[in-house]
Amino acid sequence: MLLVLVSVFAFLSLKYLPVAEFTAIAMITPLVITLLATILIGEEVSVQRWMLLLGGFIGALMVVRPGGQQFGWPMLLPLGFVIANATFQLVTSQLAKVDHAGTTHLYTGAVGALVMSLAVPFGWQTNIPWQWWLVLVVMGSCSSLGHFLLIKAYSHAPVAVLTPYLYGQIGFAMLGGWLLFSHVPDLWALVGISIVACSGVLGTCTSARMKLSAAVGDPAG
DSSP: OOHHHHHHHHHHHHHOOOOOHHHHHHHTTHHHHHHHHHSSSOOOOHHHHHHHHHHHHHHHHHHOOOOOOTOGGGGGHHHHHHHHHHHHHHHHHHHHHSSSSHHHHHHEEEEHHHHHHHHHHHHSSSSHHHHHHHHHHHHHHHHHHHHHHHHHHHTTTOOHHGGGGGGGGHHHHHHHHHHHHHOOHHHEEEEHHHHHHHHHHHHHHHHHHHHHHHHHHHHHO
């Protein structure tokens, strides 16, 4: 059900917002995930990692700009996505520790397909071009593969280590928005997106350095 909410909020957001802006706002998700992981499951998060997550949050605010001309009610839709996505990923990280990735993936997909199929009669369209069917198949396949890999990743690493990698979506979103929709973010949005991306890259470097230090300090492991 959480994944269904994630999908619904994502599609509604993309109906009103450009791809890059939506993705940048959605990148508040790592901050929410880390906060929930600290409160609910007691994961330890270093001060440096908190600072990097805060930097990503500030970058996202520069994209949203509450009170500015760009701000409107559609900007609130990605916040619903963030809350649902953060909760979904936190639950997934816990299931990955006790269940096989394939099992979790199967049940998640089955429940999502069953629930969303109930909405088909209300929005079904006839004479859909075959190109759109191909797009739907590719999109579904990529989403399915991404979800499976996410579950596998959570079975090998804690939430705080994996969340910085989510920032990599911003670059792909900007590229896709430019190639498919000829949309280029304005200066403030570009600065905010850059801050978010840099925070993610530095977070990844921090994780790698900590792993290296642990390996050097414990040669027997």
